[in-house]
Structures are given as structure tokens and as C-alpha cells.
Amino acid sequence: MINFVGTTKIETERLILRRLELTDIESVYNHWLSDERVTDNRISPAHTNISESKERLDKIIRDYSNKEFCYWGMELKTINILIGEIDLYNFDYATDNCEVSYSIGFNWWNQGYGTEALQAVVDFAFRQMNVHKISAAHNVDNPASGKIMHKVGMKQEGVIRHMIRNAKNQYKDCAVWGFLQEDYYKG
Structure with a gap:
């Protein structure tokens, strides 16, 4: 059973993962949501104005009241600048x-x-949460994301053709x- 604790602060060597x-609106908009180089690897298109990002940010902030919501901003410790986002979602009970x-x-x-x-x-x-398995996917034309997944111990399980349709x-x-929890603990 998953132990939901919400979005709690996590610190790494160089990052603070936080609500x-x-x-944060200007960083969220300027650093990734309005940049087509980033959004080309996402399903949703690049935001063309900051009000689109504010609407999205408002929803995220409202959702923090739910303990099952796990969504972090990535902040560089040294200069306190927000550089990205990461989330756990689509929980299967x-x-x-x-x-x-x-x-x-x-x-x-x-x-x-x-x-x-x-x-x-x-x-x-x-x-902390006792999740059994974590899954992720990336566009095959974005192999850098696969390298990240591989480095943390995830295993590629296959390729799904035409899995998504992007904004274009x-x-x-x-x-x-x-990545199975049992494989994680085997190290």
C-alpha cells in the first residue's frame, strides 16, 4: 500500500526539490514552459504568454492540499533559481x-x-512512499532522457509506436x- 505524504522538500547535493x-511564475514560464526546445518533448505545447503558465501554476498550488499530489520544482541550491519540475503521478492503487x-x-x-x-x-x-514500481517514457528522438532513466537504474521495457501526439x-x-522496488533494494 502506498504511503502518501504529499510533496515534501527533498535536498540533494546541488538541488532543493520543493513545492x-x-x-515562481517567471521562472516556470521563462525556463521551460515557453521554450519549444523543452516542450517539444512534452505533450502540451509551449506557452505563448505568462497567463497560461499562471493558470497551470495556480492548479498545481491548489493540488498541494492533496497528500496524493507529488510535484516538485527543481531549485539550484547555490543561486536559488528554479530550473525545472519533476512529479510522480498516475498512481494505481x-x-x-x-x-x-x-x-x-x-x-x-x-x-x-x-x-x-x-x-x-x-x-x-x-x-518513503512504498511504491512498488515506477514507470516513465520518453520520445525516442530524445535519447538524453533515456540516459537519465538508465543512470538511476530504470530498465527499458520496450518501445510503443505512436504512443503520444505532440502539440505539432x-x-x-x-x-x-x-523500476521495481525490489530491484532498487538489490542495488
């Missing part, structure tokens, strides 16, 4: 499984922040990855 706040997704601003790609954040959230999910109305094949 988003309304004061019959299997105790869930999914994870993340987005990182382009300026911080290929610096290990995605791996660091994902490792922390995987640790949290398995150790293009179907994308996605690599699907999984």
Missing part, C-alpha cells in the same frame, strides 16, 4: 505503481541535474522504462 509557489515525469530548462541540460532529481524522487518513492500534431514513438 512551487506563485512567485491495485498495483501500487506510478509514473514519473520531468522537464528541465534548456540552459541546464546535460549537467546531471535530471539524474540528480530523478534519483532523489525514486529514493523518496521507494523508501506529430505522433511520437516512446521508449518505456520501469
Whole structure:
């Protein structure tokens, strides 16, 4: 059974994973939600104005009242700047499984922040929440995301053809990855 504790603060060597706040709106908009290089790897299109991001942020903040909501902003410890987001979602109560997704601003790609954040959230999910399995997927034309998943111990389970359709109305094949709690503890 999953032990839901909500979105609690998590610290890593270089990051603070924390709840988003309304004061984060400019970072959220400027660093990833309005950047097509980032949103090309997401289902939803790039935001064209800050009010779209504010609407999304308002909903996230409201959802923090639910203990089953696990959604963190990634903040760099050294300069207190928000660089991305990561969340656990789609909890299946019959299997105790869930999914994870993340987005990182382009300026911080290929610096290990995605791996660091994902490792922390995987640790949290398995150790604190007692999740049985974590799944994730990435567009096959975004292999960097797969490298992050591999580095934290996830195993690629296959490729699903035309799994999503992006904002440009293009179907994308996605690599699907999984990580079992028992494999996590085997190390």
C-alpha cells in the first residue's frame, strides 16, 4: 500500500526539490514552459504568454492540499533559481505503481541535474512512499532522457509506436522504462 505524504522538500547535493509557489511564475514560464526546445518533448505545447503558465501554476498550488499530489520544482541550491519540475503521478492503487515525469530548462541540460532529481524522487518513492514500481517514457528522438532513466537504474521495457501526439500534431514513438522496488533494494 502506498504511503502518501504529499510533496515534501527533498535536498540533494546541488538541488532543493520543493513545492512551487506563485512567485515562481517567471521562472516556470521563462525556463521551460515557453521554450519549444523543452516542450517539444512534452505533450502540451509551449506557452505563448505568462497567463497560461499562471493558470497551470495556480492548479498545481491548489493540488498541494492533496497528500496524493507529488510535484516538485527543481531549485539550484547555490543561486536559488528554479530550473525545472519533476512529479510522480498516475498512481494505481491495485498495483501500487506510478509514473514519473520531468522537464528541465534548456540552459541546464546535460549537467546531471535530471539524474540528480530523478534519483532523489525514486529514493523518496521507494523508501518513503512504498511504491512498488515506477514507470516513465520518453520520445525516442530524445535519447538524453533515456540516459537519465538508465543512470538511476530504470530498465527499458520496450518501445510503443505512436504512443503520444505532440502539440505539432506529430505522433511520437516512446521508449518505456520501469523500476521495481525490489530491484532498487538489490542495488
